[in-house]
Amino acid sequence: MAGFLQQVVEGLGAGAIYAGMALALVLIYQFTGIVNFAQGELAMFSTYLAWQGVAAGLPFWAALALTLVVSFAGGMLIERVVIRPVEGAPELTLVIVTVGLFIFVNAAAGWIWTFLIKDFPNPFPRGALELGGVSVGFSTLGVLGVVALVMGLLYLLFQHTKIGLGMRAVAANPVSARLVGIRVGRTLALGWGLAATVGAVSGVLVAPLLFLEPNMMGGVLIYAFAAATLGGFDSPAGAVVGGVIVGVAETLAGAYLGFVGSDLKIGVPLVIILGVLLVRPRGLFGRAVVERV
Amino acid sequence: MSSLEVEDLVAGYGGARVLHGVRLSVPAGEICAILGPNGAGKTTLLRALSGMVRARGVVRLGDTVLTGRPPDAVARLGVAHVPEGRGTFMPLTVEENLRLGAFVRRGRRAVEDDLERVCGYFPPLRERLGQVAGSLSGGEQQMLAIGRALMLRPRVLLLDEPSLGLAPLVTRELFRIVQAINQEERTTVVVVEQNAHLALGIAGQAHVLETGRIVLSGTAERIRADEQVAQSYLGYRV
Numbered sequence: 001m002a003g004f005l006q007q008v009v010e011g012l013g014a015g016a017i018y019a020g021m022a023l024a025l026v027l028i029y030q031f032t033g034i035v036n037f038a039q040g041e042l043a044m045f046s047t048y049l050a051w052q053g054v055a056a057g058l059p060f061w062a063a064l065a066l067t068l069v070v071s072f073a074g075g076m077l078i079e080r081v082v083i084r085p086v087e088g089a090p091e092l093t094l095v096i097v098t099v100g101l102f103i104f105v106n107a108a109a110g111w112i113w114t115f116l117i118k119d120f121p122n123p124f125p126r127g128a129l130e131l132g133g134v135s136v137g138f139s140t141l142g143v144l145g146v147v148a149l150v151m152g153l154l155y156l157l158f159q160h161t162k163i164g165l166g167m168r169a170v171a172a173n174p175v176s177a178r179l180v181g182i183r184v185g186r187t188l189a190l191g192w193g194l195a196a197t198v199g200a201v202s203g204v205l206v207a208p209l210l211f212l213e214p215n216m217m218g219g220v221l222i223y224a225f226a227a228a229t230l231g232g233f234d235s236p237a238g239a240v241v242g243g244v245i246v247g248v249a250e251t252l253a254g255a256y257l258g259f260v261g262s263d264l265k266i267g268v269p270l271v272i273i274l275g276v277l278l279v280r281p282r283g284l285f286g287r288a289v290v291e292r293v
Numbered sequence: 294m295s296s297l298e299v300e301d302l303v304a305g306y307g308g309a310r311v312l313h314g315v316r317l318s319v320p321a322g323e324i325c326a327i328l329g330p331n332g333a334g335k336t337t338l339l340r341a342l343s344g345m346v347r348a349r350g351v352v353r354l355g356d357t358v359l360t361g362r363p364p365d366a367v368a369r370l371g372v373a374h375v376p377e378g379r380g381t382f383m384p385l386t387v388e389e390n391l392r393l394g395a396f397v398r399r400g401r402r403a404v405e406d407d408l409e410r411v412c413g414y415f416p417p418l419r420e421r422l423g424q425v426a427g428s429l430s431g432g433e434q435q436m437l438a439i440g441r442a443l444m445l446r447p448r449v450l451l452l453d454e455p456s457l458g459l460a461p462l463v464t465r466e467l468f469r470i471v472q473a474i475n476q477e478e479r480t481t482v483v484v485v486e487q488n489a490h491l492a493l494g495i496a497g498q499a500h501v502l503e504t505g506r507i508v509l510s511g512t513a514e515r516i517r518a519d520e521q522v523a524q525s526y527l528g529y530r531v
Contacts, residue, residue, distance in 0.1 A: 166393075169389075181365045182396055287384060
């Protein structure tokens with residue numbers, strides 16, 4: 001039993017990171033209808049910025065704060081420069097633009113920082129909390145805490161501020177949002193900025209567990225896609241729940257299904273994506289498009 | 294109080310021109326009905342007024358030129374457009390929909406008062422403030438759309454086919470409320486309607502639009518009385 005709980009705890013830690021990444025995907029999808037394949041690479045780039053800050057002698061948390069600010073501005077800039085010109089273009093165009101962005105950011109990181117792996121400092125203390133035979137690492141607790149904080153802040157933003165209400169209005173009906181006086185272009189840029197910031201948090205949290213290198217987010221992005229699909233691509237809360245489920249499912253499958261082990265774990269999100277699309281395409285919390293007229 | 298003046302308004306979609314030089318004048322505080330058959334350009338006219346489609350010519354509200362401004366800027370100048378299809382924010386609650394109508398306003402107190410006022414005009418909305426707007430009936434959604442527009446405290450209210458898809462009884466009630474709003478708030482109203490009879494019942498002036506041109510203007514009474522007009526432009530006896 002303790003062994004099982006131990007696996008669940010590990011899964012929660014991983015799941016929190018997937019949840020963060022999935023949340024970034026969902027934020028952009030809600031506002032622009034774009035599935036941003038470059039989300040992982042943006043997070044990776046942000047993580048390099050944090051690493052650079054630390055390497056330059058900044059304390060970790062100062063480097064992180066700076067990274068989040070730069071990521072927010074960068075996300076808004078990308079919306080203005082890369083996405084705005086293709087707004088309203090067919091889906092395929094948008095997919096190709098984000099794939100292009102993926103390749104560009106990946107290559108840029110390799111060019112600036114080389115493809116050699118780097119150690120990323122773990123901001124949380126070593127050691128673990130022992131709870132009835134289950135050991136919960138401080139770094140797992142830290143990850144859970146940070147992700148919970150980000151979710152809480154986003155919830156407050158969306159549900160209890162005027163800007164958040166405006167953002168939800170734009171996601172629901174951009175034409176009507178414009179008619180009530182909301183500056184829609186600015187709101188879309190804000191959405192990209194937020195997504196880039198949330199993604200950056202995920203990148204910084206996952207980097208100490210992996211190694212810092214330009215391709216580090218590839219796997220995480222696949223798990224995040226599974227999480228967003230499972231939760232529903234138009235539901236931020238769903239993305240979080242989906243992330244946690246995917247993280248736990250992946251860890252348990254790796255531990256208890258002999259043939260999966262650690263090599264086939266990456267198959268778990270793919271099975272989840274396929275299963276959700278077959279059984280319930282809108283995901284657990286997604287909105288079915290039913291409207292009365 | 295400021296009147297709405299439209300001069301030589303030309304508008305369309307892509308290469309297709311829909312309005313060919315529309316000229317009309319709506320005195321402050323009046324209800325103006327735009328009548329005409331399907332495809333005459335009634336909806337396009339409203340869209341040109343609120344900046345949803347690009348237009349050449351001049352639209353002036355008081356001393357302010359509206360032409361060339363994006364819809365969000367026009368809204369901030371006090372023009373509330375209830376669009377074709379009502380523009381409901383489906384996944385949001387009724388209250389959130391209403392509050393969005395006041396998005397560009399400052400002054401918390403006044404907005405709370407207006408929320409109360411709108412619920413006074415439309416009592417069914419009060420009972421459903423916490424409900425998701427997508428679950429409302431067609432009539433309730435039309436009330437919500439007009440209520441949302443009122444939350445702007447608009448100088449001009451643009452209504453696009455408020456009767457569309459509603460039962461006759463509901464429509465009549467809705468027009469009665471629009472008239473009450475106009476009288477109590479002195480809001481200028483431009484209403485586009487297929488149901489000429491109802492629109493003429495509350496309007497002061499009326500204009501008949503045909504293939505992108507105003508072919509007839511006059512007081513609502515005169516247009517209603519003119520049998521020939523009724524047959525040739527409105528397609529039926531009034």
